[in-house]
Amino acid sequence: MNTENNNTAQATNSTKSIILGIGIIAILMVLIASAGFIFFGEKEDIITGQVEVDEIRIAGKVPGRIAEFLVEEGQSVKEGDTLVRIYSPEVLAKLEQAEAAKAAAEAQNQKAIAGARKEQKEGAYELWQKAKAGLEVAEKSFARVEKLFKEGVVPAQKYDEVLAQLKAMQATERAARSQYDMAINGAQREDKMAAQALVARASGAISEVDAYMKESALLAPSAGTVSEIFPHKGELVGTGAPIMNIADYTATRVLCAVREDKLAKIKHGSKLKATVPALGDKAIELSVVKMKDMGSYATWKATKPRDEHDLRTFELTLKPTTSIEGLLPGMTVVLDKGQL
Template sequence: MLLESRMSDRRKTLPLLAIVAGLVVAGLIGWGFWRASRSAPEVFQGQMEAKETDIAAKIPGRIAEVLVREGDRIAAGAPILRMASPEVDAKLAQATAAQQAAQAVAKKAEAGARPQEIEMARMQWQRAETAAELARKSFDRVEGLARDGLVAAQKRDEAEANWKASRDAAVAARAQYDLARQGARGEDRAAAEAQARQVAGVVAEAQAAKAETELRSPVAGEVAKVLARAGELVPQGVAAVTVVDLADQWVVLNVREDRLSRFAVGQEFDARLPALGPQSATARFKVTYSAPLPDFATWRATRAGAGFDVRTFEVRARPLQPIAGARPGMSVLVD
């Protein structure tokens, strides 16, 4: 009797379990259809970028020493590499010598004649004055004799010509003496000073070229790339080192224009960086730039029988607060 009772209870329980299992399966199928009917959440993916500075040499030369490595943190003005340039050294030596010569000429023009030269000019003038006075007295005697008829008129004329010549020679000697005392003319001094300034400019140019043989970073940041090696020739204007400023980062998103209203300039949105781990907090960004890309996105009709090409825009947004650990190239997801 007891066995028959248990078998009867089992017959009654099996249909009930079958009904429950069927309800569970039907519920799962319904839930699956409901999930499938819902549209998947749209996710925009971009990447972080940072300000990069390509540092190039202004003069060509051979690299003597590279002072930084990739990953180094450097400050503005830090030396990056040194170059050896014999041509710059030679130009600097030539310019320095020319400057010394120009300065000597300018000093000579400013100082004027030496004291010995001035004294010689004074003595020449006095001698000419004495000779002119003697010639005048001789002429006076000859003229008196000529009036008395004791000397021929020819002799008188010769004495007069000698006196006038001596007088003019004395005037010329006085002019030479005055010129020696006054020194060089103002125009000559100005020309010598201008020449000295011109050569000083050449020296400054050579010194500037010499300073460029030690390449320094104009910005602070992290060394991202070192493209130069010791012993290589660096052409003028070719980047040798790239420095990235991690304090100046932004995210770049490619957004289709029918979704662009969410990323208008000035709007803010939240995004996350998977590379920083699940524990990283969501960062807040603000759109600062928006412009169409040169290529068209996949054509998509907006309604039956008509449509337009949906363009893609490049959107840039900067974080409102610095993101610890963020680096260029990291993916950024916007739900």
């Protein structure tokens, strides 16, 4: 009797142990499954963006040395404010050369306009008068010899010699008259035009150098804040080398990357809510102003086996609907999950 009772008790205890073991295993499986779901299951994406502003890079056309900065980083400037001065001795030398070339061209032009000097005119006139006198003598001599030749007093050779002298004096008189007329009338029209062209070219060279001189003092093209200055005072800068950046904090925008399966509720003009961690999770409202495919280089996600369908990534450009105090470039913006 006692033996039967002991066997029954042992069987009962064995059954309880099996049930307890099964329960423990089931609980462990549930815990493992829950942990796997929590740690390895698909997580909800957090979409963040970054604040950016419009920046203008200030660079000069003139190579030279930084003479002085009239602004510093963080300073607000207005359009037309002088930012920096660049000293360029090469440009100053070119200006002197251009001014000297213009002075020479103007002198040449005045000479062409005025024509020959008074002394040259008088000299040409005297040569012409001398040639005229010689021609008169030659004409009289020819008249006498011609009369004697007809009477048969002088031979034909003498007649030919006097005739040749007459023709030579006529040519000399015409040449002297031409020289005198040229001295009176001045330079030819083409010469005057060439002299005027030289003056215009020299003036153009001065205008070009003046333009470079103006570039030695760089002005702010628009209002903004000096965000960064690259060189130091006294450093050499080349043509087109960046000197500083001017940021327009009134043109703030947020750029963020969103997978296309999150775009169902988003379109151009949509209003999205977001928070700014750097401002104590301040809530802000953004408006979608631009949606652009980021291209094949952007991150994509395969949603089916063997890449049957891939999701592309789009870049959204968002702008605050109101002015946000303290919002600076580089700050992170977190979009609310419920609206995507």
